[in-house]
Amino acid sequence: MKTLIVEDDKTLADILAFTFVREGYEVIQAFTGSDALTLWDKEHPDLMLLDVNIPFPDGFSVCETIRKNWDTPIIFLTVRDSEDDIIHGLDIGADDYISKPFSPRQLMARVDAVLRRACQQVDIDHYQVGAIHLDLKQKKITIPHQEPIALSESECRFVHCIMRYAGQVVTSQILINCIWGPGNGNKEMLRQMVHRLRKKIEPIEGKKPMIETVSGVGYCFCQ
Amino acid sequence: MKTLIVEDDKTLADILAFTFVREGYEVIQAFTGSDALTLWDKEHPDLMLLDVNIPFPDGFSVCETIRKNWDTPIIFLTVRDSEDDIIHGLDIGADDYISKPFSPRQLMARVDAVLRRACQQVDIDHYQVGAIHLDLKQKKITIPHQEPIALSESECRFVHCIMRYAGQVVTSQILINCIWGPGNGNKEMLRQMVHRLRKKIEPIEGKKPMIETVSGVGYCFCQ
DNA sequence: TTCACATTGTCACACGATTGTCACACGCCT
């Protein structure tokens, strides 16, 4: 497994590289955007760790350029609480993000999750977590032992967003921005949407719910 | 099974070639349009993967030239969301398209589907998906346990278009362009056409409909 | 030519899905 680490802070880059090598990954490093693109073309890594704030071109541009031809997993490194960065990163096709500062353990957990998902994923229009399957094009979710259920546009975005981070909590604000775009939604709308979605996809009594509420934070997709 | 890959981005071409070889295909490669045509004449592959943006002549011209004499399956590679390219590609006789970026797995799924269809297909004038049979020359559709049903010109084009992508959604815009040509149709006309077609071919109660509506997107052919 | 018929573009309207909003209930905490 070959990993490209793009980070201009040399100390952090070294720590990252060390962490990955210890876990048995092959590591290549870039410190600027243009280096990253050159290295990408030469090496075709299986995973990229990409800092947003790097010398020209920035992380977003690098991601956009690569996403024109490749769908290799990309994880963004952002500074904490820069929610706009996170949303923009996801918009242009990043697979996950991790906010600085983070522990090596936390990072590797994210990496594992992303790689697991990337392997399962059939293609861009189909999302799969465990036995649950989301068709983004047809806007349908398929749950074992049930007929496929049609979703509305916004329900589809919601499910897409929490499935992407299956097992992790996604904050209400991120969900709102992913569904309605920045500045267009609110918590009330989100609550109502979750309510309606649950009525659709959780009709079976006794089973543990797919959409778990994490009070004060957001929602979480549980298999 | 011999595959001709026409892609000028050498790295992507290599990955494509590797993917096909791993799956047991024999691979030949071209990097320009003229190379592609020369190779085609010499090798007569069973399948062609054709990037739209290649050095002279472009992918469209290559496809048109080949389609004058051959109906071997051709899959276009296009950049994401270039709907015009997709429509034009289908117009000039491509069998399918795949938008970059894509995963090798997604690509092979498409290839399998195209080859399966190509084998089933008796000739260019006959289209078959499952037990449903479309005769483009006689403009008739045959459904099991029913008499053949005559279709009008535009109905025939519609059915042809959604059968081609059986199981996938085809956007309203693509359908409109396929039926009436770019700039000549509208959603109202499409809606009316589907309505009339359904009255013709879906008279049986209780059976799930062949033409499924995907709200806000388009229509989907379900077996 | 004249008539019957199929096809097709257009309009008006019905119907259901979706969605934003409000009001209120419930449980939890201090």
Added chain:
DNA sequence: AGGCGTGTGACAATCGTGTGACAATGTGAA
């Protein structure tokens, strides 16, 4: 009790889609 976050039901507005009707056009047969 009061505040807070969340779940829930109801309502109305809106939008996309389905449906029927009509007129214009083209085609083939009498």
